[in-house]
Amino acid sequence: MRVALADDAVILREGLSRLLEEAGFEVVGLAADADSLLELVERTHPDVAIIDIRMPPTHTDEGLRAAKTIRERWPSIGILVLSQHVNTRYALELLTAGTDGVGYLLKERVSDLDELAASVNRVGNGGSVLDPVVVGELVGRRRQGDNPLERLTDREREVLALIAQGRSNRAIAEQLYVTDHTIEKHVKNILGTLRLPQSPDDHRRVLAVITYLNSQ
Amino acid sequence: MTSASPPTKAKLSLLAAAGVAAGAGAIWLSAHQPPARPTEPGPLLTLLVGASLLGSGLAAWRARPDNRVGKIMVFTSFAWFAELLVDATPAWLNTIGLAVQALWVVGLVYLLLAFPSGRLQGRLDRWLLAGGATVAVGLQLLAMLYGSKAGLHCPGCSNNLLQLVHNNQQARNWLDLQRVIGAPLIAAIVVRLVVRWRRASAAQRREAAPVLVAGCATLVALGCTVVLDLLGDPLGSLPANVYFTLMATVPVAVLFVLLQRRLARGMIAGLVVELGGPSASVNLREALARALGDSSLQLAFWFPPERHYVDGDGAPVKLPDEDSGRRSTFVERDGQPIAVLLHDPELEHDAELVASVCAAASLTLENERLQAELRARLLELQASRARLVHATDAERRRIERDLHDGTQQRLVSIAMSLGLLETKLPGQTGAAQTLVRETREALTLALAELRELTHGINPPLLTERGLPAALDELCRRAGIPTRLDVTIDQRLPDQVETAAYFLVSEALANAAKHSHGSEIQVFASHRGQRLTVEIGDDGIGGTTPTGGSGVRGLADRIEALGGRLTISSPPGRGTTLRAEIPCG
Numbered sequence: 001m002r003v004a005l006a007d008d009a010v011i012l013r014e015g016l017s018r019l020l021e022e023a024g025f026e027v028v029g030l031a032a033d034a035d036s037l038l039e040l041v042e043r044t045h046p047d048v049a050i051i052d053i054r055m056p057p058t059h060t061d062e063g064l065r066a067a068k069t070i071r072e073r074w075p076s077i078g079i080l081v082l083s084q085h086v087n088t089r090y091a092l093e094l095l096t097a098g099t100d101g102v103g104y105l106l107k108e109r110v111s112d113l114d115e116l117a118a119s120v121n122r123v124g125n126g127g128s129v130l131d132p133v134v135v136g137e138l139v140g141r142r143r144q145g146d147n148p149l150e151r152l153t154d155r156e157r158e159v160l161a162l163i164a165q166g167r168s169n170r171a172i173a174e175q176l177y178v179t180d181h182t183i184e185k186h187v188k189n190i191l192g193t194l195r196l197p198q199s200p201d202d203h204r205r206v207l208a209v210i211t212y213l214n215s216q
Numbered sequence: 217m218t219s220a221s222p223p224t225k226a227k228l229s230l231l232a233a234a235g236v237a238a239g240a241g242a243i244w245l246s247a248h249q250p251p252a253r254p255t256e257p258g259p260l261l262t263l264l265v266g267a268s269l270l271g272s273g274l275a276a277w278r279a280r281p282d283n284r285v286g287k288i289m290v291f292t293s294f295a296w297f298a299e300l301l302v303d304a305t306p307a308w309l310n311t312i313g314l315a316v317q318a319l320w321v322v323g324l325v326y327l328l329l330a331f332p333s334g335r336l337q338g339r340l341d342r343w344l345l346a347g348g349a350t351v352a353v354g355l356q357l358l359a360m361l362y363g364s365k366a367g368l369h370c371p372g373c374s375n376n377l378l379q380l381v382h383n384n385q386q387a388r389n390w391l392d393l394q395r396v397i398g399a400p401l402i403a404a405i406v407v408r409l410v411v412r413w414r415r416a417s418a419a420q421r422r423e424a425a426p427v428l429v430a431g432c433a434t435l436v437a438l439g440c441t442v443v444l445d446l447l448g449d450p451l452g453s454l455p456a457n458v459y460f461t462l463m464a465t466v467p468v469a470v471l472f473v474l475l476q477r478r479l480a481r482g483m484i485a486g487l488v489v490e491l492g493g494p495s496a497s498v499n500l501r502e503a504l505a506r507a508l509g510d511s512s513l514q515l516a517f518w519f520p521p522e523r524h525y526v527d528g529d530g531a532p533v534k535l536p537d538e539d540s541g542r543r544s545t546f547v548e549r550d551g552q553p554i555a556v557l558l559h560d561p562e563l564e565h566d567a568e569l570v571a572s573v574c575a576a577a578s579l580t581l582e583n584e585r586l587q588a589e590l591r592a593r594l595l596e597l598q599a600s601r602a603r604l605v606h607a608t609d610a611e612r613r614r615i616e617r618d619l620h621d622g623t624q625q626r627l628v629s630i631a632m633s634l635g636l637l638e639t640k641l642p643g644q645t646g647a648a649q650t651l652v653r654e655t656r657e658a659l660t661l662a663l664a665e666l667r668e669l670t671h672g673i674n675p676p677l678l679t680e681r682g683l684p685a686a687l688d689e690l691c692r693r694a695g696i697p698t699r700l701d702v703t704i705d706q707r708l709p710d711q712v713e714t715a716a717y718f719l720v721s722e723a724l725a726n727a728a729k730h731s732h733g734s735e736i737q738v739f740a741s742h743r744g745q746r747l748t749v750e751i752g753d754d755g756i757g758g759t760t761p762t763g764g765s766g767v768r769g770l771a772d773r774i775e776a777l778g779g780r781l782t783i784s785s786p787p788g789r790g791t792t793l794r795a796e797i798p799c800g
Contacts, residue, residue, distance in 0.1 A: 009625045015632035022639055054620070060680035084624050085667060085676050089689050107624075108663040111631030111656055113639050133664070137693055195697070 001124045002026045004044060006037035006063065007052040007082070016050070016110060023117040032056070034066035041070055041077065047124040048078040052107075053090060064090050071097055078123035082107050088137045091130065095206050099164075103129030135210055148194050148211060156193070159186045164209040223281055228274055235270040235293055239263060242300035261457065262300060265464045269293035272467035276474045282568065284334030285327065285474065289467050292323030302373055310374040314360060318352035318394075321438065324466065325405055328431040332424060332473060337412075344405050351401060355394040363387020395442045402439040406432050416562075423476070423562065426469040434462040476509075487573060491580045500577065500584050501528075504557065507573045508566075514558040517581075517588035521596075525556055528584065530591030533558075547574045547581055555581045601776035602711075609711050616674035624666055631659045675717060683713045687740060690720055695728030696736050696753070703741040708799050715773045715797060716740065716749045719781070722766045723751035723793045731755025731791060745800045747779075752792035759785035767793070 003025045007013040010032075017027050028044040031037035033056045041049055049070055053063040067079045078101040081094060091104040103123040109131060110116045119129045149157060162172045173183045187205075196207045239262075246259040273289030280286060299320060301313025325348045329341045336342050357378070365373035367384030369391065413421055413428050437459030444455055487507040491500075505513040516525035516533040525533045536542035536558060543564055545557040563570055574581070634656040641649050678686035684702045691698040707713070720738055727736050733755030740749045771781040779797035 009621070009629075011629040012625055012632070015629045015636075019632055019636055022636060054676075059617075060676075084620055084628075085671060087677055087689070088692055089677060089681070089685055106667075107628045108631055108660045111628070111635035111660065113635045116635075 001048065001121065002028050002044070002046040003120060004028050004031070004037065004040050004046040004049045006031040006034070006040075006049070006055065006066070008032050008055045008059075009052075012052070012107070019110065019113055019116060020050075020120070023113055023120075025117075025120060034062040037066050038069060041074065045074070046077060048080055048120050050080045050082060050120070053081055053083045053085075053087070061090060064094065067094060068097065071102075077101070078120075078126070079103065080105060080120060080123045080129065082110065086131075086133050086137055088134060091134050092206060095128070095130070095210070099128040099206070099209060101126045101128070104134055105129060105131045106133060130210060151193050152190060156186055156190050159183060160190050160208060160212050163187070163190075163205060164212045223277055228278060231290060232270070232274055235266075235274075235290070235297075238294060238297040239266045239270070242266065242297040245300050245303040258457075261460045261464070262297075265460055266293050266296050268464045268467045269296060272471035276471055280334075280474055282334075283332075283474070285331060285470060288323060288327045288330060288334070289470065292320050292327060293467075295320035295323050302370060305374060307374040307377050311360075311377040314368060314370065314373065314376060315357060315378070316353070318356055321352050322349045324431075324434065324463070327466070327470065328409060328427070328435070329405070331427050331431075331470060340408065344401070344408060347397075347401055348405070351394055351398050355390050355397075359387040359390035359394070361387075362390065392446065395446045399439050399442045399446075402435050402442070406435050406439075409435075423473060426472055427466070430462065430465040430469040434459055434466055437462050488576045491577060500580055504573060504577060507576075508557075508559065508563060508570065510559045510563055512560055515581075515584070516556045516558065517585035518553040518555060519589055519592045521593070526588050526592045528588050528591070530588055530593070530595045545570050545574070547578060549578050549582055554578070554585045598776070598778065601772075602778070605711050605715075605773055605776045609714050612674045612714075613679065616670050616676070619666065619670045619673075620676075624663065624670070627659060627663055627666070631656055631663065634659065674714075678713060678717050679710075682707050683716055683740065686713075686717050687720055687738060690717070690724060691736075691738055694724045694736060696724075696731075696733060698724065698736040698738060700738045701740070703743070704747070706742070708742060708747060711777060712747055712797050712799050715770065715777060715779070716747060716795065719749060719767075719770045719774065719793065719795055720751055722770055726759075726764065726767070727751070727753040727755065727791065730759070731757075733790060742799065745798060747797045747799055748794070749797075750792060750794045752790060754790045756787070757785045757789050757791050758787040759783065759791050 003020055005013060005017055005020070005027060007016065007030075013030050013032070017030060020027050028046050029040045031040050037049065037051065049067070051063040051067050053061055055062040055066075063081060067081055070077055070079060079094075080103040081090075082105055083090065084107050086106065094102055094104055101123055103119055105119060109119075122129050149160075152160065158176070159172055162175065167175070169183045169187065170180055173180045176183070190208055191204050194208055194211055196204045196211075242262055243259045246262050269289050270293035273286050273291075273293055275286070276283070276289060277286030295316060298316045299313060299318075301309045302317065304310050304313060322345070326336075326345055329345060330336055336345065359368060360376055360378040361380050362383045363386070364376060364379060364382065364384060367387035368376065369388075409428060409432055413424060416424065437455065441455040441459055444451055487503055490503050501513065501515045504515065505511050514527075514533075516527055516535075519526045519530075519532075522532070525535065527533050535544050535556065541561065542558050543561045545559065545563070546553060547555045547557065557570070557574070559570075634652055638649060638652045638656065641652065675686055675689075677689055682704075684704050687700060687702060691700045708716075720740075724736060724738075727733060731753040733753035736751065736753045738749075738751050740747070742748075767781075767783070774781045774795050774797055777797050779795060781793065781795045783791070783793050785791040
């Protein structure tokens with residue numbers, strides 16, 4: 001699997017590059033900022049781009065914006081965003097555009113070579129990866145062993161699984177041979193049962209999906 | 217200003233009696249003798265002018281003993297009455313009358329030139345007065361050495377006792393010279409008065425206007441009379457009567473102006489009474505402005521720590537320059553500066569009044585100064601608190617950035633190296649592999665702690681995305697379901713955002729720990745240069761009024777930014793924190 005890498009800190013860039021090569025990935029190039037990353041991606045068309053969120057010149061969310069650009073221009077390229085911070089908002093912004101081939105990991109996670117390799121592969125194959133700490137933040141801090149999905153009915157879990165596959169309410173209704181209205185009611189129940197925080201509906205949908213994926 | 221001792225009542229009474237006698241004599245002469253000259257005031261005008269001069273002069277003398285104006289008017293009144301001696305039958309009285317015939321004009325000129333201070337200002341004034349005296353009296357005496365009553369234009373006079381040589385032509389020549397020099401001299405004096413008036417400050421001009429108008433009108437009428445006299449008096453006694461009438465208005469105008477000032481002095485008594493009242497009801501500046509008759513008066517107080525003057529609110533005040541049209545009068549108490557009065561230059565002529573007012577108000581001034589000093593210190597304190605908050609925030613950001621770019625990255629790279637090492641170790645060295653993995657996991661834990669720490673120092677999302685996004689994340693992470701309502705459409709100053717963020721963070725943590733509530737409402741709105749943040753829970757309430765040490769620190773921070781934090785926590789009815797922070 002071919003990987004492009006962007007991080008402004010040279011020790012992390014080089015370290016990660018060596019780790020990835022050790023794990024058997026082909027590193028097609030390294031970039032120190034968002035612009036050179038976009039050039040690199042355009043030139044090499046990697047399977048996965050691994051991107052640090054904070055990069056020059058403003059050291060804020062350049063990496064995230066570069067990730068969105070890559071998603072728009074080359075939807076087939078997997079994106080794995082690395083962050084030194086737990087930033088649920090950035091994670092949601094990333095996932096709202098689609099959960100396929102997208103990942104968000106804390107930086108220290110990459111020191112575990114097996115986990116790194118698994119994450120890169122999953123994103124490269126169209127799956128999604130979300131750091132457990134970020135998931136914990138997103139779905140609320142719950143007591144150990146409390147799986148919110150257990151409070152859903154079988155039918156609701158079925159609907160949630162279909163939402164996680166990226167289907168719209170209408171598509172789900174057609175597949176289950178019920179009306180749109182019924183599905184809407186199911187979705188409302190799911191969001192309520194999972195006690196997701198107040199926020200726009202598409203965010204809550206993503207959160208529901210994350211909860212579902214997290215429990216798999 | 218040197219202060220002359222006030223005249224005794226006896227002295228003034230004596231003068232008044234003498235004046236009344238002189239006046240009565242003059243009127244008797246004027247009424248019972250045929251006029252000695254064609255241009256002579258009748259009894260009514262004589263009385264009007266003389267009484268006006270004498271009364272105003274005595275009143276001014278008594279009111280302002282330090283000011284020579286009163287004395288000059290009294291002198292002029294006697295000179296005025298003495299002129300009527302030309303109508304007296306005894307030759308010696310008649311001769312005196314002829315000699316001092318024009319002396320009262322010298323008095324008038326002296327009065328106008330010396331007004332309002334009572335002193336001549338500069339060499340030009342002295343020359344003009346000396347010239348006037350020489351022309352009015354000197355040339356008159358010269359003419360009297362030569363002329364008989366005919367040569368002196370005084371057909372009704374008795375014999376001139378001063379006559380040494382009988383040469384009426386020579387006498388007429390001297391008298392013509394007196395008029396030829398006198399007319400331009402009068403014009404020069406009028407010009408001098410007008411120029412001086414125009415150069416004065418607005419307040420001075422306003423004050424001196426009545427005297428200037430009356431005086432110049434009289435002098436102009438006198439000048440016309442002199443010129444017409446040279447031409448043989450074609451208009452008869454009309455011009456003389458005009459200027460006699462105008463002359464009567466001069467002393468009244470002088471007295472009017474002086475009494476206006478005396479009115480101001482009377483204000484001091486009022487000022488003392490006013491300042492003795494309940495201090496909260498007194499506006500010191502307005503009281504002083506009233507007492508000094510200068511509505512433009514400004515007050516500034518000495519601020520010892522900075523060695524400059526500040527206004528009542530504690531803001532620094534710049535003292536006026538010499539040529540700025542304002543003057544400063546410094547007020548001291550026990551040798552220490554306490555205040556400065558910034559006023560119209562006109563008040564400089566009334567230094568005595570200013571000094572009295574300052575003395576009367578010095579205790580109150582000192583009190584006000586202490587209050588102004590307090591306010592100035594508060595302003596300084598406020599500014600230094602704001603600077604501290606600013607510096608702290610900048611430092612927080614710097615530390616977070618340093619940790620992110622330095623320590624955190626280095627630790628991550630070490631963790632990566634350990635991860636790499638783990639794969640390089642040969643399969644049979646199980647113990648070493650375990651050790652490396654454990655080390656790496658311990659390092660991961662340390663990184664997690666470091667991450668929490670840096671997030672607490674300066675939340676990156678706040679810096680990068682602003683308050684709404686950061687509050688959204690805070691509420692998302694809250695232990696109790698939290699509803700957020702934000703109306704902020706722009707980035708606010710860093711320290712305002714930081715203060716609001718940490719307030720919400722602390723309030724949410726407190727609510728989760730202590731409130732036993734089931735829901736929290738967070739409201740943040742930016743309107744009219746002011747950020748309002750409110751965090752309310754539906755818990756048990758009853759928090760201490762200060763809200764605990766964490767909230768106390770945040771209240772300090774908010775107050776340092778000029779804002780306010782209020783905590784409402786009635787038992788059983790939840791806790792609400794409300795902060796208002798100015799963003800200007």
